Amino acid sequence: MNRIVWLTLIVSLVSVMSAAPLYAEIEEVILGVDGLACPFCAYGLEKKMTPIKGMKSYDVDMGEGKVYLELKENAKLDLEAFRKAVKEAGFTLRDVYVRAKGTIEKSGGGYALVLGPNQERLLLFDKEAMGKEYHQGNNPENLVLSKERAGQLEEYERNKKEVRIEGSVHEHQGLPAGLAVEKLEALG
Amino acid sequence: MRKRFILAGFILAVIAGCSTKTGQSYHFVKAIGQKGSGPAEFREPIGMAIDREGFLYVSDAGNHRIQKFSKNGGFIKAWGKKGSAKGELNRPMHVNFAPDGNLYVAEYLNDRVQVFDRVGNFIRFIGLKPNEGSYFDAPGGAAVDSKGFVYVADFYHHKIQKFDPAGEFLTSLGKPGRIWPGNLHYPTDVEISIDGTLLVADAYNNRIQKMTPDGISLARWGGLLGLGIPGTGKGYFKVATGIAQDDGGDIYVADFDNHRVQKLSPKGDVTAILKGQGSGALKYPTDVAVDHEGNVWIVDFGNNRIVLYAKDK
Numbered sequence: 001m002n003r004i005v006w007l008t009l010i011v012s013l014v015s016v017m018s019a020a021p022l023y024a025e026i027e028e029v030i031l032g033v034d035g036l037a038c039p040f041c042a043y044g045l046e047k048k049m050t051p052i053k054g055m056k057s058y059d060v061d062m063g064e065g066k067v068y069l070e071l072k073e074n075a076k077l078d079l080e081a082f083r084k085a086v087k088e089a090g091f092t093l094r095d096v097y098v099r100a101k102g103t104i105e106k107s108g109g110g111y112a113l114v115l116g117p118n119q120e121r122l123l124l125f126d127k128e129a130m131g132k133e134y135h136q137g138n139n140p141e142n143l144v145l146s147k148e149r150a151g152q153l154e155e156y157e158r159n160k161k162e163v164r165i166e167g168s169v170h171e172h173q174g175l176p177a178g179l180a181v182e183k184l185e186a187l188g
Numbered sequence: 189m190r191k192r193f194i195l196a197g198f199i200l201a202v203i204a205g206c207s208t209k210t211g212q213s214y215h216f217v218k219a220i221g222q223k224g225s226g227p228a229e230f231r232e233p234i235g236m237a238i239d240r241e242g243f244l245y246v247s248d249a250g251n252h253r254i255q256k257f258s259k260n261g262g263f264i265k266a267w268g269k270k271g272s273a274k275g276e277l278n279r280p281m282h283v284n285f286a287p288d289g290n291l292y293v294a295e296y297l298n299d300r301v302q303v304f305d306r307v308g309n310f311i312r313f314i315g316l317k318p319n320e321g322s323y324f325d326a327p328g329g330a331a332v333d334s335k336g337f338v339y340v341a342d343f344y345h346h347k348i349q350k351f352d353p354a355g356e357f358l359t360s361l362g363k364p365g366r367i368w369p370g371n372l373h374y375p376t377d378v379e380i381s382i383d384g385t386l387l388v389a390d391a392y393n394n395r396i397q398k399m400t401p402d403g404i405s406l407a408r409w410g411g412l413l414g415l416g417i418p419g420t421g422k423g424y425f426k427v428a429t430g431i432a433q434d435d436g437g438d439i440y441v442a443d444f445d446n447h448r449v450q451k452l453s454p455k456g457d458v459t460a461i462l463k464g465q466g467s468g469a470l471k472y473p474t475d476v477a478v479d480h481e482g483n484v485w486i487v488d489f490g491n492n493r494i495v496l497y498a499k500d501k
Binding site: 037038039040043044046047050 | 232234249279281296297326328343344374376391427429444445472474489
């Protein structure tokens with residue numbers, strides 16, 4: 001009897017440890033920043049960004065005006081902190097591109113990538129599906145998925161599949177951010 | 189009639205600025221380095237200084253180290269790694285020798301100036317407050333005058349910070365602003381002129397300012413009337429990031445966004461423009477150093493190398 005109990009406990013523990021994570025892991029964030037004209041500028045931005053909570057590494061491509069951030073495990077995707085740091089350094093945040101790993105959940109009429117324990121989420125949509133209707137000021141609840149994408153997400157959500165997803169972040173004041181999906185693949 | 193003369197004078201001044209003809213010419217001799225982190229490789233080199241014996245010292249900001257070369261560009265040694273302990277560096281920017289022969293390295297992300305001897309031994313820090321914090325917000329370059337006073341170009345404070353020979357803070361020179369004498373806008377470098385005045389790379393005012401050791405602006409060079417209007421013509425700059433002076437008093441300015449170095453007389457007249465072509469073409473130069481034979485070394489930031497130019501005979 002004792003042996004069965006122990007075995008059950010071990011199997012349960014292994015199952016829990018190997019289950020898909022509850023929250024997305026942000027693998028990389030790429031910021032598009034206008035005005036990174038010289039090393040003094042680029043290092044100035046580095047100075048403002050490295051103290052942000054959860055920052056693991058920072059790299060910059062001055063020619064392309066891109067900043068590559070690696071976040072620590074379970075770090076929050078703090079768009080507000082990024083925007084503030086970029087502004088304090090004297091630049092303009094043009095866009096945010098994210099690569100993350102996690103599971104999909106239903107959200108309202110669509111799907112979202114859940115980012116953290118406080119239920120921060122990125123609502124998923126297709127820019128192409130919206131065509132001319134898309135702009136940065138769109139209410140995220142009006143963002144649209146293509147039929148094909150919706151089918152993919154529905155399947156991944158139903159099977160609790162872990163996915164890797166990439167895309168550019170779309171923000172709307174006071175509402176959850178959206179992610180215009182550019183790449184989506186199931187893992188495992 | 190008077191208005192026509194004034195207008196004609198203005199137009200002539202603008203046309204003069206558009207010209208690039210000068211008296212002296214230079215030719216490209218060689219380049220040292222490529223992108224990387226090995227010996228004689230660079231990742232974002234920023235500043236350069238030459239000691240009394242002709243050895244070259246280059247701040248390799250992306251690799252957080254200083255590299256030392258012979259007068260011909262042969263690699264000798266490197267020191268430093270990323271960090272904040274003594275001997276460690278975080279984004280070393282402009283470098284400069286003091287009259288006592290020690291090397292002053294402005295560390296942009298450590299908010300301090302670190303002083304080394306010529307073989308890389310730690311001497312002291314400048315700019316750290318007694319209890320905590322720093323006088324600087326991103327120091328770009330430091331210089332030491334004949335009396336031992338230390339001047340530091342403080343990028344985000346838009347000032348030159350002055351310290352006594354013991355390293356005690358004295359005062360700030362200049363103030364944030366555009367156009368007017370004494371105003372600085374993201375200064376990146378400071379040099380001591382042979383006449384004891386300061387030469388400040390007032391980078392984002394697109395000009396050089398000559399100041400007394402007490403901060404009085406004596407002259408401004410860059411664009412029309414030294415107002416710092418950016419441009420591509422002779423005497424105009426687009427982000428003046430680094431300064432050097434030769435033994436005769438001529439001034440060399442790294443004209444970053446114009447991909448060239450401009451040589452000025454002690455009175456501020458442009459006498460040469462160095463930009464190169466083909467494999468010698470400059471790409472975002474950040475600093476200049478002149479050896480005792482008048483050869484011009486340039487930190488070619490955009491190409492991750494240092495290049496040598498010599499005067500045409």
